[in-house]
Amino acid sequence: MGKYITRRLMIGIVxxxxxxxxxxFLSSLAPGTPLEMLFMDPNxxxxxxxxxxxxxxxDQPVYMQYLHWLGQMLQGNMGKSYxxxxxxxxxxxxxxxxxxxxxxxxxxxxxxxTVPLGIMSAYKPYSVWDYVSSGISFIGAAIPNFFAGLVLxxxxxxxxxxxxxxxxxxxxxxxxxxxxxxxxxxxxxxxSLQQMGGLIRQMRGxxxxxxxxxxxxxxxxKGCLEPRVLIHHAMRNAFAPVLTRIGSMIPFLVGGAVxxxxxxxxxxxxxxxxxxxxxxxxxxxxxxxxFIALAVLxxxxxxxxxxxxxxxxxxxx
Amino acid sequence: xxxxKINGRSSYLRDVGKRFFAHKLALFGLIMLILxxxxxxxxxxxxxxxxxxxxxxxxxxxxxxxxxxxCDDTGRDLFARIVYGGRVSLTVGLCSAVISVLVGVPLGLxxxxxxxxxxxxxxxxxDIFMSFPSMILILVLASVFGQSLFTVTMVIxxxxxxxxxxxxxxxxxxxxxxxxxESARAIGAKDKEIIVRYIxxxxxxxxxxxxxxxxxxxxxxxxxxxxLGMGVQPPTASWGNILYYAQSISILANRPWAWLPxxxxxxxxxxxxxxxGDGIRDALDTKMVI
Numbered sequence: 001m002g003k004y005i006t007r008r009l010m011i012g013i014v015x016x017x018x019x020x021x022x023x024x025f026l027s028s029l030a031p032g033t034p035l036e037m038l039f040m041d042p043n044x045x046x047x048x049x050x051x052x053x054x055x056x057x058x059d060q061p062v063y064m065q066y067l068h069w070l071g072q073m074l075q076g077n078m079g080k081s082y083x084x085x086x087x088x089x090x091x092x093x094x095x096x097x098x099x100x101x102x103x104x105x106x107x108x109x110x111x112x113x114t115v116p117l118g119i120m121s122a123y124k125p126y127s128v129w130d131y132v133s134s135g136i137s138f139i140g141a142a143i144p145n146f147f148a149g150l151v152l153x154x155x156x157x158x159x160x161x162x163x164x165x166x167x168x169x170x171x172x173x174x175x176x177x178x179x180x181x182x183x184x185x186x187x188x189x190x191x192s193l194q195q196m197g198g199l200i201r202q203m204r205g206x207x208x209x210x211x212x213x214x215x216x217x218x219x220x221x222k223g224c225l226e227p228r229v230l231i232h233h234a235m236r237n238a239f240a241p242v243l244t245r246i247g248s249m250i251p252f253l254v255g256g257a258v259x260x261x262x263x264x265x266x267x268x269x270x271x272x273x274x275x276x277x278x279x280x281x282x283x284x285x286x287x288x289x290x291f292i293a294l295a296v297l298x299x300x301x302x303x304x305x306x307x308x309x310x311x312x313x314x315x316x317x
Numbered sequence: 318x319x320x321x322k323i324n325g326r327s328s329y330l331r332d333v334g335k336r337f338f339a340h341k342l343a344l345f346g347l348i349m350l351i352l353x354x355x356x357x358x359x360x361x362x363x364x365x366x367x368x369x370x371x372x373x374x375x376x377x378x379x380x381x382x383x384x385x386x387x388c389d390d391t392g393r394d395l396f397a398r399i400v401y402g403g404r405v406s407l408t409v410g411l412c413s414a415v416i417s418v419l420v421g422v423p424l425g426l427x428x429x430x431x432x433x434x435x436x437x438x439x440x441x442x443x444d445i446f447m448s449f450p451s452m453i454l455i456l457v458l459a460s461v462f463g464q465s466l467f468t469v470t471m472v473i474x475x476x477x478x479x480x481x482x483x484x485x486x487x488x489x490x491x492x493x494x495x496x497x498x499e500s501a502r503a504i505g506a507k508d509k510e511i512i513v514r515y516i517x518x519x520x521x522x523x524x525x526x527x528x529x530x531x532x533x534x535x536x537x538x539x540x541x542x543x544x545l546g547m548g549v550q551p552p553t554a555s556w557g558n559i560l561y562y563a564q565s566i567s568i569l570a571n572r573p574w575a576w577l578p579x580x581x582x583x584x585x586x587x588x589x590x591x592x593x594g595d596g597i598r599d600a601l602d603t604k605m606v607i
Contacts, residue, residue, distance in 0.1 A: 018445035019448070019449045022446075022449070023454070026457055026461065028461075138588060138591065138592075139588075141533075141587075142591055143584050144537045144540055146541055146544045147540075147559065148568060148581065150560065150576060150580065151577075151580070154577075158569065250437070251447070251448055251449055251451070255451065255452045256452070259545065262545060273456070274456070275578055277457055278462065278547075289449075289453070293448075296449065300448070
């Protein structure tokens with residue numbers, strides 16, 4: 001187990017640095033410099049532009065800039081935002097919470113819906129459950145999350161005023177958890193919808209496979225009750241591929257959060273990223289990138305650990 | 318029955334066809350797509366649709382016989398914009414999926430066939446690309462290279478490579494160990510010949526299936542990008558940038574005709590392509606009983 005985790009972690013760390021290299025070099029390909037965005041003043045003298053360029057280290061080759069940035073980042077210094085002048089860390093830290101909350105709760109919510117549905121539709125193929133599941137998975141895959149967001153806002157915030165359409169809290173100034181959950185419901189639903197299709201299909205597929213296995217027949221033969229057979233014997237084994245699926249879904253979850261946060265004005269990392277990209281605010285782009293890469297790394301490690309718990313064979317190999 | 322077995326190839330194709338046409342949803346998808354392609358190709362000429370000219374009497378107008386789905390804020394006919402937007406969205410979807418195949422398949426082939434350091438570099442890169450949200454890379458690249466139709470297509474297409482590389486990589490790994498590849502090598506076939514004549518044809522059906530789903534995905538990505546204002550820019554119409562205006566709560570609340578039909582067309586299109594992909598998957602699955 002230790003060896004397995006170490007190996008996975010090494011791969012993860014390489015991936016982490018790979019991502020930062022990738023995004024750093026891609027954003028340095030921009031034809032205009034970020035300075036053009038800083039100096040809207042056309043009268044700025046050449047010397048002063050060069051001075052600022054030197055101060056920000058923009059006169060050096062890209063790989064030097066990257067190494068410099070990396071050194072600083074590892075010491076916990078991610079620079080200042082070009083746009084707001086705040087420390088990047090300060091801008092990011094207040095937005096990690098909302099994004100984490102939104103993505104995690106949508107993951108949990110979609111699991112609560114899809115796991116039982118997947119089990120039922122594998123247990124009784126061509127039943128109502130099966131049709132409901134395949135309906136959800138087709139719609140979930142076909143409806144873009146921003147359109148789902150628009151429709152939900154139209155139905156539940158405009159037509160029947162049941163849920164708020166934006167933000168985390170309302171103007172009353174109260175910051176209760178209840179209020180926040182109330183505001184989070186619609187964006188969470190949108191983000192869940194996009195996960196559900198894949199999860200249902202995976203759960204159904206692996207459950208179908210497991211139900212054919214000998215140990216399930218053995219369990220039935222020795223007189224186990226059906227619910228226990230399904231949950232204790234079959235589901236435990238069917239869940240391993242679903243976990244892998246969750247691991248590979250994390251990037252899509254974060255990508256979906258970018259769009260969802262934008263629609264619902266949810267003050268998370270995604271909407272910060274859109275702001276930063278629009279204004280070519282590289283320190284913030286890089287900062288958010290680091291956190292997303294870190295989140296993917298941690299998420300995958302957790303999935304790997306759980307996988308080991310679920311499937312003892314992995315612990316010993 | 319006996320005859321079928323003798324002319325193997327024609328009966329294989331016949332079986333594929335049979336399995337495909339047995340799939341009702343796939344048939345529905347195919348018909349919808351043919352219909353839609355027909356509409357976006359020919360309807361503008363037939364009805365003299367014009368998505369650009371601004372009717373100064375009809376800023377934000379409601380549906381009427383003159384403007385079937387009303388007009389946007391600048392008086393452009395929304396029905397015409399949906400049809401023209403369909404051209405753009407379908408083209409971006411198809412072209413970028415083709416680009417993903419053109420980039421991903423050769424890389425996957427190289428990695429799977431030659432193994433060694435090439436394999437490590439290519440497949441590690443694929444891992445890196447796949448573990449980072451491609452939506453964010455696409456946003457960064459689209460803002461870096463400017464938001465023309467061409468760059469949007471290229472960016473979505475190029476960033477779709479890892480999926481295809483992985484697919485072809487894993488099927489090459491299994492095909493290259495097969496006896497017929499070994500025998501080809503024994504009679505002195507060159508690497509290039511083995512790849513083109515033996516490996517590629519035998520690992521291509523998963524690529525065809527993935528290509529359909531990729532096209533649907535690319536259409537969604539393009540529309541999301543344009544919805545955020547970072548994709549196809551007006552006056553060129555795309556489904557995403559028609560929906561962009563629904564971000565204003567007054568349009569969303571008071572003029573559902575300005576965004577709802579576009580979204581529904583988008584969903585139906587993606588749904589149809591996915592149905593088609595499902596049908597193709599079943600059709601190419603030789604183990605499936607008809």
